[in-house]
Amino acid sequence: MVLRNLWRRKVRTSLTVAGIAIGIAVVVALLVVAEGLAGQINDMMSGSGAEITVMQAEVADMQFSILDEEVGRELGQIPQVQWVSGLLLQIAPVEKKQFFLLIGLDLGSDAFQHFRVVEGEAPKPAGEIMLGRMAADFFDRRPGDSLTIHGQTLRVSGIYETGVGFEDSGGLIPLPMAQELFKRKGLVSFYHVKVLPEYLDELDHVTQTIKDRIPLIQAYRSSVFGENTPDIQVFQSLAGIVSLIGLTAGALGTMNTMLMSVFERTREIGTLRALGWRKGRVLRMVLSESLLLCLFGGLVGIGLGVGLVSLINLSPQYAGLITVRLNTEAFAFGLILALLLGLFGGLYPAWRAMQLQPLEALRYE
Amino acid sequence: MTNKEILAKTTDLVKVYEDKMRALDGVNLTVHRGEFLSVMGPSGSGKSTLLNLLGALDRPSAGDIYIAGEALGSIKDLNRFRSRTVGFVFQLHNLLPTLTACENVEIPMFEIHISNRERRQRALSLLVEVGLADKADQLPPRLSGGERQRVAIARAIANEPQILLADEPTGNLDSTSGAEIMQAFRKLNREKGMTVLIVTHDPSVARSTDRIVVLQDGRIARDEPVGDPYWRDLHEFKLSGLGQVLMEGKVPPEIHELGLERLLPELRDVLANL
Numbered sequence: 195m196v197l198r199n200l201w202r203r204k205v206r207t208s209l210t211v212a213g214i215a216i217g218i219a220v221v222v223a224l225l226v227v228a229e230g231l232a233g234q235i236n237d238m239m240s241g242s243g244a245e246i247t248v249m250q251a252e253v254a255d256m257q258f259s260i261l262d263e264e265v266g267r268e269l270g271q272i273p274q275v276q277w278v279s280g281l282l283l284q285i286a287p288v289e290k291k292q293f294f295l296l297i298g299l300d301l302g303s304d305a306f307q308h309f310r311v312v313e314g315e316a317p318k319p320a321g322e323i324m325l326g327r328m329a330a331d332f333f334d335r336r337p338g339d340s341l342t343i344h345g346q347t348l349r350v351s352g353i354y355e356t357g358v359g360f361e362d363s364g365g366l367i368p369l370p371m372a373q374e375l376f377k378r379k380g381l382v383s384f385y386h387v388k389v390l391p392e393y394l395d396e397l398d399h400v401t402q403t404i405k406d407r408i409p410l411i412q413a414y415r416s417s418v419f420g421e422n423t424p425d426i427q428v429f430q431s432l433a434g435i436v437s438l439i440g441l442t443a444g445a446l447g448t449m450n451t452m453l454m455s456v457f458e459r460t461r462e463i464g465t466l467r468a469l470g471w472r473k474g475r476v477l478r479m480v481l482s483e484s485l486l487l488c489l490f491g492g493l494v495g496i497g498l499g500v501g502l503v504s505l506i507n508l509s510p511q512y513a514g515l516i517t518v519r520l521n522t523e524a525f526a527f528g529l530i531l532a533l534l535l536g537l538f539g540g541l542y543p544a545w546r547a548m549q550l551q552p553l554e555a556l557r558y559e
Numbered sequence: 560m561t562n563k564e565i566l567a568k569t570t571d572l573v574k575v576y577e578d579k580m581r582a583l584d585g586v587n588l589t590v591h592r593g594e595f596l597s598v599m600g601p602s603g604s605g606k607s608t609l610l611n612l613l614g615a616l617d618r619p620s621a622g623d624i625y626i627a628g629e630a631l632g633s634i635k636d637l638n639r640f641r642s643r644t645v646g647f648v649f650q651l652h653n654l655l656p657t658l659t660a661c662e663n664v665e666i667p668m669f670e671i672h673i674s675n676r677e678r679r680q681r682a683l684s685l686l687v688e689v690g691l692a693d694k695a696d697q698l699p700p701r702l703s704g705g706e707r708q709r710v711a712i713a714r715a716i717a718n719e720p721q722i723l724l725a726d727e728p729t730g731n732l733d734s735t736s737g738a739e740i741m742q743a744f745r746k747l748n749r750e751k752g753m754t755v756l757i758v759t760h761d762p763s764v765a766r767s768t769d770r771i772v773v774l775q776d777g778r779i780a781r782d783e784p785v786g787d788p789y790w791r792d793l794h795e796f797k798l799s800g801l802g803q804v805l806m807e808g809k810v811p812p813e814i815h816e817l818g819l820e821r822l823l824p825e826l827r828d829v830l831a832n833l
């Protein structure tokens with residue numbers, strides 16, 4: 195019955211479903227992107243094998259994080275720490291037109307184990323670069339070819355794979371070379387911190403010790419580093435604002451549709467009341483319609499949102515940068531939002547329907 | 560047939576609308592269980608007002624209504640009263656257009672707590688009673704006016720009410736469909752002892768019931784039985800399919816079969832002058 199009441203105005207119902215779907219799609223897409231990006235960063239930081247990642251405190255953007263190598267020495271002196279490895283990250287211009295993520299890493303460090311060489315060999319300090327699998331395909335380079343980075347021509351020594359999109363679509367050079375190339379002598383972006391096995395149970399405590407000992411830095415567990423970077427946080431708050439606007443529009447649309455539907459069914463509602471239907475049953479009927487309407491919108495929207503992100507992900511530029519998976523979280527969130535829309539959009543129309551006096555409603559025309 | 564148990568009673572019933580319109584001005588009406596009566600009167604005489612008060616769709620300004628031993632004014636749960644004690648048939652059938660005939664009949668049964676299966680079973684057997692067994696899954700727009708009104712009757716008696724109230728149930732129908740509806744009411748009255756009160760404009764419809772109450776300016780001007788059952792049956796015949804064919808000047812095959820052609824002019828004359 196609820197279904198048929200919705201279906202009797204096919205165009206209006208479809209339009210409302212489409213409107214809700216678009217709103218939910220944007221929210222789900224932003225959520226999936228935010229989680230995908232954070233997940234990538236986490237995979238990157240955890241992939242090194244280090245449990246803790248250290249960055250500069252209070253920077254506006256991950257890229258701007260700068261740590262003196264003195265910080266590395268101090269980290270190394272903390273008793274619970276097994277090893278420390280510096281990492282310089284830079285979005286670097288490639289062949290003038292493109293950009294990719296350039297990773298400067300100490301090739302002797304344990305963190306380098308993460309980069310599996312699948313073709314050629316590791317880069318030598320003198321003017322060599324190792325490319326990620328996707329970057330090599332995208333720029334069509336094999337070991338022995340050359341590639342211009344930041345105005346400097348480098349020889350491709352080999353190709354690596356890590357399974358992390360950010361890394362596989364970037365390149366790797368030895369840390370000192372990166373420091374020279376970007377004029378960051380004695381500086382790194384982050385430190386990977388490996389904790390001694392016997393302290394693994396007390397990671398939070400170790401993290402706190404690091405923060406207490408060294409000023410002006412932030413330390414997080416690598417597995418949740420992404421969510422804590424300013425980049426992802428700014429992205430998330432923007433996404434939140436956009437979502438709020440979209441959802442308000444969705445709720446108003448739902449309300450409008452349901453109000454119109456209640457008005458044009460005034461006589462019918464009067465009939466139901468005259469036949470003995472209680473106010474509560476009328477309220478439930480209208481609310482169910484509104485919830486069902488939004489449920490459709492939500493399901494279509496979730497599909498649309500995931501489709502949208504997948505589509506972006508298919509374009510070569512962004513290929514693999516976001517791990518798209520429809521995690522149950524995004525799915526549940528989309529559905530809950532849709533149902534909340536239905537509830538808020540439907541409450542007032544349902545209340546209006548409930549207040550109709552049977553006799554007046556019957557006389558209405 | 561008619562025993563003397565009082566089913567409904569109004570005492571000095573007054574209804575004044577907000578604009579000082581005195582729609583009912585002291586109505587004393589008594590209805591016995593099992594009666595089949597009609598209320599007539601000119602437009603604006605208060606017929607619908609009386610019906611709405613009896614059905615608890617509206618509240619009187621003064622006076623009391625008792626139905627099935629209860630004073631309407633003291634009933635807390637009017638929804639329960641509307642769904643179980645009275646059955647309503649409106650001038651416009653007021654069926655829900657998106658629901659099938661059967662689902663329309665099920666509507667009132669949502670308020671009595673029975674299983675979905677039982678609800679459907681009961682709706683189907685009610686449709687059988689009004690002769691619409693084969694139309695159960697039709698949507699109202701695809702039913703004829705008379706069929707819709709019969710669905711509305713089935714819906715009105717779904718919860719086995721004490722009294723069936725109908726406001727001009729034949730008002731929007733041609734005379735053949737109107738006769739069908741009246742036969743359906745008569746059948747309910749005869750076979751189930753259902754008390755039926757019909758508001759109508761049509762004297763023939765009124766005379767096919769057992770008692771006619773005439774309202775004028777909010778008061779009962781006349782209240783008398785349709786005296787001779789002979790005349791009542793004649794009115795019922797006039798409303799019937801056969802009567803309609805005769806009135807249209809055609810000769811039904813039954814007349815030929817029985818060799819009654821010679822009675823035709825007199826029969827037509829009697830019916831026309833009813």
Ligand SMILES: Nc1ncnc2c1ncn2[C@@H]1O[C@H](COP(=O)(O)OP(=O)(O)OP(=O)(O)O)[C@@H](O)[C@H]1O
Nearest residue numbers: 576577578580582601602603604605606607608609
């Ligand atoms: N809701 C209302 N508000 C004000 N006046 C009303 C209302 N309902 C009915 N009336 C007035 O009360 C009087 C009686 O109306 P009612 O509908 O009972 O007449 P009726 O006998 O059913 O007429 P009809 O044969 O035209 O249906 C009329 O003068 C009408 O204008």
Ligand SMILES: [Mg+2]
Nearest residue numbers: 606607608726
């Ligand atoms: Mg009327």
